[in-house]
Amino acid sequence: MEMPFSSGNYLRGVPFPFCAGCGGTTVANVFLRAVHELGHRNLQGFVFCSGIGCSSWIPSPHFKADSIHTTHGRSIPVATGVKLMRPNLNVVVFGGDGDIVGIGLGHLIHAARRNLDVTVIMVNNMIYGMTGGQVAPTTPQEVKTSTTPYGGFERPLDAVSLVASAGASYAARVTTAHIQQLKGTIKKALKTKGFSFIEVVSQCPTAYGRRAGFKNAGEMLHWMRDHSISIREAQKLSENEVKGKIVIGDFVDRKLPTLTERIQSTIKKASKDGPD
Amino acid sequence: MGRIEVRICGLGGQGVVLAGQILGRAAVIDGMNVVQTQSYGAEARGSAAKSEVIVSDKQIGFPHVRKCDVLVALSQSALDAHCKDLKESGILLVDGDLVSRVPERIDQVYKLPASRVAETRFKSRMYANVVMLGALTIIAGIASKKAMKEAIEASVKRETQEANLQAFEAGLDLQA
Amino acid sequence: MAGHLSSGTHFLQGNEAIAEAAMIAGCRFFAGYPITPASEISEYLATHLPKIGGIMIQMEDEIASIGAIIGASWAGAKAMTATSGPGFSLMQENIGYAFMTETPCVVVDVQRSGPSTGQATKCAQGDVMQSRWGTHGDYASIVLSPNSVEEMFYLTIHAFNLAEQYRTPVILLADEIVAHMREQIHIPPAESIDIVNRRKPKTQEERFFGGEEVPPMPSIGEGHNVAVTGSTHDEFGRRFTADPGVHQNLVTRLVGKIRNNAELVMDFEAYNATDCEIGFITYGCTSRAAYEAIEMARNNGINAGLIRLKTLWPFPERIVQSMARNAKKIIVPEMNVQQLFFEVERATKGATEVIPVNKIGGGEMLTPEELYSQLKGSEN
CATH class of the missing domain: 3.40.50.970 (Thiamin diphosphate (ThDP)-binding fold, Pyr/PP domains)
Structure with missing residues (x-):
């Protein structure tokens, strides 16, 4: 018999600090549902690492689990040290687009290259929300922000393709307008051996929505739903036809040797005969 | 025995640093206090290289050689650069095939065919440094033969241990 | 180990x-x-x-x-x-x-x-x-x-x-x-060899970030639900980003656990430190030249002494002050353009003259001869 979901098993009871309509709350709730459906009755066996930014507050201190709230952009290096010394723990990183692919981008690529066995959930709200709406590496060019008042002059980054090409086991994009798909994707990521990366395109009505011309969170969710396209469909279209759309789905899902496996075999080799 | 300051100089790739390390290790095996340093540059092979060893029965403070008791030069340019630091009573060892001009003021000069011996006996000039160490052991007596052999074994790759020990013996024979 | x-x-x-x-x-x-x-x-x-x-x-x-x-x-x-x-x-x-x-x-x-x-x-x-x-x-x-x-x-x-x-x-x-x-x-x-290991919490403890000078430290993965954050936090690890009292308590304790134990942490080696007329305050590679300079001074009848700091921070003020009480001059040799010199000057509070000796470039050390000539030159 399946146990009913009870948030008290997973949350400390500290209220989330997010604005009304923020996608961060959705991601937190869907994540916990996914964990529940995978059969975890609590978060023992998990450790959460996060950096600085709104979505770094998803696990810390709200999840009833071990959590390390690190400096800006450095959650993945800290998660690396944790995972290597405690390979049996499920290590999950939460962060925003500024944290993960702005200041911390180098670490993301290298973690994917190493196929480090952690799950990184990047909540992409396409803006620096906590600091008041500055341009992010993910901001669409036409959107004006507080630091690009005439519009942007840079291309936004496709983080999922980058992680896929760097060598991760699993990389996917989904939005907060696709709750069921989001839950399924999180479950898949948590079950993946090796590096798993999810970009969750999410609404920030406060810092992004009003700048991009949305009245409220609901409008943003509708827009995200209507402008998403599956990767399978996108592959049939030209680059121009895909422009302005959110390509969602699994970009890669494959079995590759993981960093933990490789390090363990190095230790075995070294303790047997040394490097000569 | 007081304090002996040795400088080995030559070009990168001649094994100058390894020679200093072997000498230093041997003196430690003999129970002496030792400080060994080396010139450490980003420079590539073929540029100037230097290794210094200070051996003393007392504690060693300042780690660098200022005036050497023994100077070993494996190239003309190295000798030209360093011979000013040799004490008047100091001993100079040079590879006679690589160094032709030796200042007249130096009394105790040993010209040794180290690279020739290395080339003819071991088919590689790479062993010239250890041939020189053999000769140095007889001439300057800084570390014992036994300790030198032990230090060579501990300092070189297993595959080249035998050849290095033979090169050392060949160096001993040069002064026997 | x-x-x-x-x-x-x-x-x-x-x-x-x-x-x-x-x-x-x-x-x-x-x-x-x-x-x-x-x-x-x-x-x-x-x-x-x-x-x-x-x-x-x-x-x-x-x-x-x-x-x-x-x-x-x-x-x-x-x-x-x-x-x-x-x-x-x-x-x-x-x-x-x-x-x-x-x-x-x-x-x-x-x-x-x-x-x-x-x-x-x-x-x-x-x-x-x-x-x-x-x-x-x-x-x-x-x-x-x-x-x-x-x-x-x-x-x-x-x-x-x-x-x-x-x-x-x-x-x-x-x-x-x-x-x-x-x-x-x-x-x-x-x-x-003495090896110290961090104190781990007993099962029921929850205060991993306060409550005592050095709280016990749990490891993650042991069921403590520890919340680690670089933001200001209370003894339970809860984030307080605005409360002045929580910040003051935390940072005062963190600084205090080192300042209050400075005497236990600091380590040095002294030679003729409290009775010398001229002394060195020295550390790291430079101290090796200072030892030889002291020996040269002793052989030449100069009453020189030396303190070598093994702990730079917290700064061992007390031992430096004890040299300053009798020494007419304190020389601080460093391979920089004066850093610890200012700390020595601060600690001695004008009790003696503090003289910097500095050398930079090429990795060249201050030599025993250079330091000895400073001792000799400062004698009068």
């Missing part, structure tokens, strides 16, 4: 002595990024750490390196990184994080010439103030300064012990000369 070498006399490079000592101190995780003159530490540990089940990983930069050791420390491991000036600069933010979150770890800075790339392979002592004040905000550092290969070994073990005892990052401030020289070193039997 097992190192790679057996006990007895060895001929080691300074960097190798650090790596060997780390293993004996219980270090089982090392993360680093290549940099001259510190790379031999990574290389030694890459070879020998896996043999005893430990992990050495080369990270993408120094920021990631210190991040990884912080993670490993919370996973229960003793952890270390090693770098030189440029990398040490990059680590500063996370050194502050380790201080704020009370994460024990050891950071080795093998000093080289700076600022910036400077003379990358040459020795200097220019990071003395950075090791004290490198990160932002109010904090206190523990910084140790070795002057020989054997001391590289002992102060590395001491650095781990202090890190574990006080739950704080400890900096081993070495220099290129001591790191690259080779000397004889006597490694004692493992059982004769």
Whole structure:
């Protein structure tokens, strides 16, 4: 018999600090549902690492689990040290687009290259929300922000393709307008051996929505739903036809040797005969 | 025995640093206090290289050689650069095939065919440094033969241990 | 705890002595990024750490390196990184994080010439103030300064012990000369070396960030639901981003646990320190020249003395003041353009004349002759 979901098993009871309509709350709730459906009755066996930014507050201190709230952009290096010394723990990183692919981008690529066995959930709200709406590496060019008042002059980054090409086991994009798909994707990521990366395109009505011309969170969710396209469909279209759309789905899902496996075999080799 | 300051100089790739390390290790095996340093540059092979060893029965403070008791030069340019630091009573060892001009003021000069011996006996000039160490052991007596052999074994790759020990013996024979 | 070498006399490079000592101190995780003159530490540990089940990983930069050791420390491991000036600069933010979150770890800075790339392979002592004040905000550092290969070994073990005892990052401030020289070193039997391990919480304890000077430290993965944050937090780890009292309590305790224990942390070696007319305050490689200068002075009838600091921070004020009471002059020789000099001047409060002697460039040390001539010249 399946146990009913009870948030008290997973949350400390500290209220989330997010604005009304923020996608961060959705991601937190869907994540916990996914964990529940995978059969975890609590978060023992998990450790959460996060950096600085709104979505770094998803696990810390709200999840009833071990959590390390690190400096800006450095959650993945800290998660690396944790995972290597405690390979049996499920290590999950939460962060925003500024944290993960702005200041911390180098670490993301290298973690994917190493196929480090952690799950990184990047909540992409396409803006620096906590600091008041500055341009992010993910901001669409036409959107004006507080630091690009005439519009942007840079291309936004496709983080999922980058992680896929760097060598991760699993990389996917989904939005907060696709709750069921989001839950399924999180479950898949948590079950993946090796590096798993999810970009969750999410609404920030406060810092992004009003700048991009949305009245409220609901409008943003509708827009995200209507402008998403599956990767399978996108592959049939030209680059121009895909422009302005959110390509969602699994970009890669494959079995590759993981960093933990490789390090363990190095230790075995070294303790047997040394490097000569 | 007081304090002996040795400088080995030559070009990168001649094994100058390894020679200093072997000498230093041997003196430690003999129970002496030792400080060994080396010139450490980003420079590539073929540029100037230097290794210094200070051996003393007392504690060693300042780690660098200022005036050497023994100077070993494996190239003309190295000798030209360093011979000013040799004490008047100091001993100079040079590879006679690589160094032709030796200042007249130096009394105790040993010209040794180290690279020739290395080339003819071991088919590689790479062993010239250890041939020189053999000769140095007889001439300057800084570390014992036994300790030198032990230090060579501990300092070189297993595959080249035998050849290095033979090169050392060949160096001993040069002064026997 | 097992190192790679057996006990007895060895001929080691300074960097190798650090790596060997780390293993004996219980270090089982090392993360680093290549940099001259510190790379031999990574290389030694890459070879020998896996043999005893430990992990050495080369990270993408120094920021990631210190991040990884912080993670490993919370996973229960003793952890270390090693770098030189440029990398040490990059680590500063996370050194502050380790201080704020009370994460024990050891950071080795093998000093080289700076600022910036400077003379990358040459020795200097220019990071003395950075090791004290490198990160932002109010904090206190523990910084140790070795002057020989054997001391590289002992102060590395001491650095781990202090890190574990006080739950704080400890900096081993070495220099290129001591790191690259080779000397004889006597490694004692493992059982004769004191090893300190962090105090772990008993089952019911929850206050991992306060309640006492050095709270117990749980490891993640042991069911404590520990919440670690670099933001201001209370003793339970709860974030308080505006409350002035919580911030004041936290930072006062964190600084206090080092300041209040300064007498226990500080270590030095003294020769004729309190009765000399002229004295050196010296540290690191430069002290080796100072010892010889003192011997020359003694042979020439000059009443000279010396204090060699093994702990630079917290600054051993008391011993410096004890020299200043009788000495007419105190000379502070350094391979920088005056750093610890100002601290000595501050500590002596005008009780005596403090004279800086400085040399930079090319990694050239102050020589015993140069220092002796300073003693001689200051005699009158």
